[in-house]
Amino acid sequence: MPSLPGVHTDASNRGGFGEGVSSATIARLSLYHQCLVEGATSGVPAISSDRLAELAAVSAATVRRDLASLGIQGTRGIGYDIKYLVQEIRGVLGVADAWAVVIVGAGNLGRALANYAGLAARGFPVRAIVDVDPALVGTSVAGMIVDHLDDIDRLVGERDLGVGVITTPAAVAQDVADRLVAAGLGSILNFTATPLVVPAGVEVRQVDLATELQILSFYRRRTAAAAAGTGVPLES
Amino acid sequence: MPSLPGVHTDASNRGGFGEGVSSATIARLSLYHQCLVEGATSGVPAISSDRLAELAAVSAATVRRDLASLGIQGTRGIGYDIKYLVQEIRGVLGVADAWAVVIVGAGNLGRALANYAGLAARGFPVRAIVDVDPALVGTSVAGMIVDHLDDIDRLVGERDLGVGVITTPAAVAQDVADRLVAAGLGSILNFTATPLVVPAGVEVRQVDLATELQILSFYRRRTAAAAAGTGVPLES
DNA sequence: TTCTGTGAAATAGTTCACAGCG
DNA sequence: CGCTGTGAACTATTTCACAGAA
Numbered sequence: 374m375p376s377l378p379g380v381h382t383d384a385s386n387r388g389g390f391g392e393g394v395s396s397a398t399i400a401r402l403s404l405y406h407q408c409l410v411e412g413a414t415s416g417v418p419a420i421s422s423d424r425l426a427e428l429a430a431v432s433a434a435t436v437r438r439d440l441a442s443l444g445i446q447g448t449r450g451i452g453y454d455i456k457y458l459v460q461e462i463r464g465v466l467g468v469a470d471a472w473a474v475v476i477v478g479a480g481n482l483g484r485a486l487a488n489y490a491g492l493a494a495r496g497f498p499v500r501a502i503v504d505v506d507p508a509l510v511g512t513s514v515a516g517m518i519v520d521h522l523d524d525i526d527r528l529v530g531e532r533d534l535g536v537g538v539i540t541t542p543a544a545v546a547q548d549v550a551d552r553l554v555a556a557g558l559g560s561i562l563n564f565t566a567t568p569l570v571v572p573a574g575v576e577v578r579q580v581d582l583a584t585e586l587q588i589l590s591f592y593r594r595r596t597a598a599a600a601a602g603t604g605v606p607l608e609s
Numbered sequence: 610m611p612s613l614p615g616v617h618t619d620a621s622n623r624g625g626f627g628e629g630v631s632s633a634t635i636a637r638l639s640l641y642h643q644c645l646v647e648g649a650t651s652g653v654p655a656i657s658s659d660r661l662a663e664l665a666a667v668s669a670a671t672v673r674r675d676l677a678s679l680g681i682q683g684t685r686g687i688g689y690d691i692k693y694l695v696q697e698i699r700g701v702l703g704v705a706d707a708w709a710v711v712i713v714g715a716g717n718l719g720r721a722l723a724n725y726a727g728l729a730a731r732g733f734p735v736r737a738i739v740d741v742d743p744a745l746v747g748t749s750v751a752g753m754i755v756d757h758l759d760d761i762d763r764l765v766g767e768r769d770l771g772v773g774v775i776t777t778p779a780a781v782a783q784d785v786a787d788r789l790v791a792a793g794l795g796s797i798l799n800f801t802a803t804p805l806v807v808p809a810g811v812e813v814r815q816v817d818l819a820t821e822l823q824i825l826s827f828y829r830r831r832t833a834a835a836a837a838g839t840g841v842p843l844e845s
Numbered sequence: 846t847t848c849t850g851t852g853a854a855a856t857a858g859t860t861c862a863c864a865g866c867g
Numbered sequence: 868c869g870c871t872g873t874g875a876a877c878t879a880t881t882t883c884a885c886a887g888a889a
Contacts, residue, residue: 374648399827403820411779415769421848430804433848434882439851449888472826483720486818491802493866495819535829536822541768541879543647559832560825562818566643566727568666574801578821582722582798583813584639586772589796591635591701591706592812593771596795633858659869669870670860677872685866685871 398439399466404429406462409441409455421452468496470562473533477549478540479504479512479519482564486538487515522549525556536560543567550577552561634675635702640665641672642698645691657688704732706795713738713785714776715748715755716754718800722774723751736768758785761792772796779803786813 384606407419410426422440422457424429440446445454445461454569474497476483486492487499502514503522512523520528528534537553539546544564550561562579563569564571566584627637644655644664649736658676660667676682677691681697699705710733712719723735737754740746746757756764763769774787775782779801784807786797797813799805802820805813 394842395880396828399824400820403823404802404804407779408804411803421847428804430806432882434884435850435880438851438881447849450847451889452848466795466823467826467830468823470826470830471824472829474822481721481724485717485815489818490821492822497822525790536825543643543746548653559612559720560822560829562821562825567647568640568664570642572644572667574832576825576832579823580727580818580821581639581814583733583799584636585816586708586710586728586733586796587639587704587731588632588635589772589798589812589814590703590706592632593708593796594703595707596810596812629882631858659870668860670862671858672860673871674873683871686869711860 394442394465397603398442401429401431401439402443404431405439406466406468409459409462410508412551417455419448419452420458422447445591446452447585467548471498472535473498473500474538474540475499475501475503475528475532475534475553475558476523476540477503477522477553478542479506479509479514480540483538483540483604484514485575488541491599496537497536501528525552529556529558534558536562538562538566540562551560630678630701634678636665637671637675637697638679638702639663639668640667641675642702642704645698646697653691655684655688655690655772656694660684660688673825707732707734708771709734709736710772710774711735711739711761711768711789711794712774712776713758713762713769713789714737714778715745715750716741716776720750722776723753733772737764737770743833758788760789765794767790770794771828772798774798775799776800 375539405425408425409418412428422433422436426436429436437447440458443461443465445453454590474492476487476499479487483502483504487502489499492499499515500516501520502517503525505521505522506508510519512519514575535558537550537558537560539549539553539561541549542569546565546567547569550563550571555562556572560573561569561571561575562580563577563579568579568583571577621659632841634752641661644661645725648664657668658672658723662672665672673683679701681689681694691844710728712723712735715723715738717740718738723738725735726734735751735753738750738753739761741758746755748755771794773786773794773796775785775789775797777785780803782799782801782803783805786807787800788809788819790807795808795811797805797811799815800817802817806812
């Protein structure tokens with residue numbers, strides 16, 4: 374089963390368009406999209422909720438609920454028309470619009486993300502990378518010159534930036550976030566472990582690699598303990 | 610507000626030790642730990658659920674529930690003893706044990722993670738990096754020589770590896786996962802968008818950057834639409 | 846018959862609110 | 868007093884299970 378939570382700030386349902394669509398659904402939608410365009414769906418024109426569920430590793434009921442909650446309809450006895458489905462999902466996710474990304478922090482992680490082709494391929498071209506370190510500003514990363522964070526206001530306007538990605542040391546993450554918000558960015562992806570405080574209307578999501586690994590190791594230890602112990606209640 | 614995850618496979622509660630502790634709780638625990646060791650908690654010996662909640666950006670009731678679910682006790686009228694609290698959280702998270710990491714895929718993302726000091730600092734030293742590309746095998750990354758994926762069995766034993774991190778192209782992610790599992794790894798962090806199928810007992814978590822950005826842009830569009838006007842239900 | 850769409854039940858997770866300890 | 872620990876309410880999300888469309 375998917376989901377959960379990890380450590381993401383999920384500023385869930387406010388009023389307006391898309392009301393009633395949970396962020397869990399959005400996350401899966403992205404997954405469905407991925408499965409449909411990459412998956413072994415070639416040939417057939419339609420796909421059943423069962424098959425899509427299998428590809429995405431979720432339950433069929435969940436697939437149907439997700440799609441129904443977006444008003445996407447299938448055909449009984451047949452399934453969902455793949456072309457239509459992909460188009461609808463794209464519409465909902467806004468894949469059509471490109472959201473230009475600025476990476477703050479030209480360290481290892483920042484440089485890696487700047488070079489990561491997967492982002493541009495899915496509609497998030499990296500169009501700027503900034504830092505405050507004089508040794509890094511002016512250097513070239515992924516075909517771009519590293520700008521100074523002080524120029525962020527100008528860059529946001531000039532390059533039509535929509536999302537800021539913070540890959541700085543945790544200690545300065547909040548300061549950086551404040552500056553991004555001041556520069557007009559309303560979406561922030563935070564790779565530091567610091568929870569960010571932002572004004573209403575700004576969306577933040579947090580991805581903390583060490584936390585992910587800790588969750589993993591917690592469950593691992595637990596499974597190990599369960600397997601080792603006497604009253605092993607593990608399934609088959 | 611908090612929460613998670615994004616697109617994480619959450620192989621939740623099986624029987625055994627730690628039963629009744631949700632992965633959402635574990636994720637927050639990691640956050641509490643972070644706040645306690647880095648936060649402005651200096652001086653005072655104890656911290657209230659209110660204050661910790663503020664630092665971690667969650668509700669006080671959630672903090673109390675989380676800690677109570679682990680059997681961590683506070684003192685009424687005072688709060689939780691910080692030293693004891695940190696120690697207990699470390700015990701639960703298993704921070705004491707180092708879990709050595711092998712990175713599969715020596716591309717940009719893999720190299721960045723190998724160089725990312727934050728992992729080792731939090732108990733996850735990167736002790737191997739492998740790839741299948743002859744042009745990469747044998748090169749040096751973060752002070753290590755890139756090994757061939759074929760040597761994974763030997764590496765797992767020799768270097769006591771515990772977690773595999775997949776940063777390969779999505780198309781081969783499942784194959785890689787199968788090999789990691791066969792080599793004895795029971796924890797996998799998957800950076801590709803492909804949902805992995807693994808046998809029971811193996812834990813997988815998925816982190817997909819593009820999905821995170823898509824969730825972000827979905828909410829952004831929605832807020833924008835809500836702000837833009839009365840009944841406007843779609844893009845500008 | 847196959848497969849959707851959806852009430853209703855089940856499960857998970859969060860917040861309220863307050864009794865009661867130190 | 869202040870602050871924890873927790874029953875109970877509430878909200879969110881998933882799953883069951885089945886009526887009914889194609």
